[in-house]
Amino acid sequence: MQNRPDPRFHGSERAPLRGGRPRSPALPLRAHLRRFVDLRYRSVSRGSLLVLFSTIAAFRLSHFPNNHGTPWLLVPLVCAIAGTADTTRCMQKRWNWYHGGVVLCLYTDLMAIGMITFFLLYPLWL
Structure with a gap:
């Protein structure tokens, strides 16, 4: 058999012909x-980690089972x-x-915002 290049790849960038993009070289950890x-x-x-940490902070600040209101x-x-x-x-x-997936993350973020708003406003109703 003759040593032919793979027809799915072209050039030296090793990218598939079917709509693929050339692969970029791996970045070091500091760049990431x-x-x-x-x-x-x-x-x-x-964004998701910021919402997660702010929800945890809201649980800690409101003393969740007792729900103390605080402007913090x-x-x-x-x-x-x-x-x-x-x-x-x-x-x-x-x-x-x-x-x-981004839409699913947005719905989760909206639920977290609603929960934090509830922690903020619920003690005012008591």
Whole structure:
């Protein structure tokens, strides 16, 4: 048999012909961390983690089973809204599975914002 190149790949970039993009070289860990912290890059995990940590902080600040009202609950509420806005930036124009996952994360973020708002306003009703 003759030594022929694989017809699915072209050139030296080793990208499939069927709509694939060329693979970028692996980034070092410091570059990944820098991209995670940099607000110019979109990141679903950064927004979701911000909402998660603000929800945990709201549980701790409200003393959950007893529900003490405190104005400090506004800080986790603002952080959760900022995390939701950061997750919203990852939406795409056309629907695909990634877009569906972002929508699921947005619904989870809205539920967390509702819970933090409840912790903030419930002691006022008592």
